[in-house]
Amino acid sequence: MEDVLSRKLNALADPTRRAILARLALGEATVAELGRPFAISQPAISRHLKVLEAAGLIEAGQAAQARPRRLKAGALKEPADWIAGIATLWSDSFDRLDAMLAEDIKREGE
Incomplete structure (x- = not known):
């Protein structure tokens, strides 16, 4: 089983995921907002978010129908x-x- 540090470093190895984290450092955002700067599909952005969530770097919130993501404090x-x-x-x-x-x-x- 992969340790927590390895999961985090693996997540940070990808430039798109680092850009997503940089955006989330400014405040929470929806999947659509996070995907806007990238020339990739919404499912691809969702896969990046799943990697970041599995690594414990971000978490999903709950706001009506939207599930905005936010950077986890201290992650x-x-x-x-x-x-x-x-x-x-x-x-x-x-x-x-x-x-x-x-x-x-x-x-x-x-």
């Missing part, structure tokens, strides 16, 4: 924290490499 924290941790590892690795290169250059100068 991006886990992927953001994971990415920040990886960035820290890379940064630390580059800092160590810089220190090693500086030491080599210092020794060559002696």
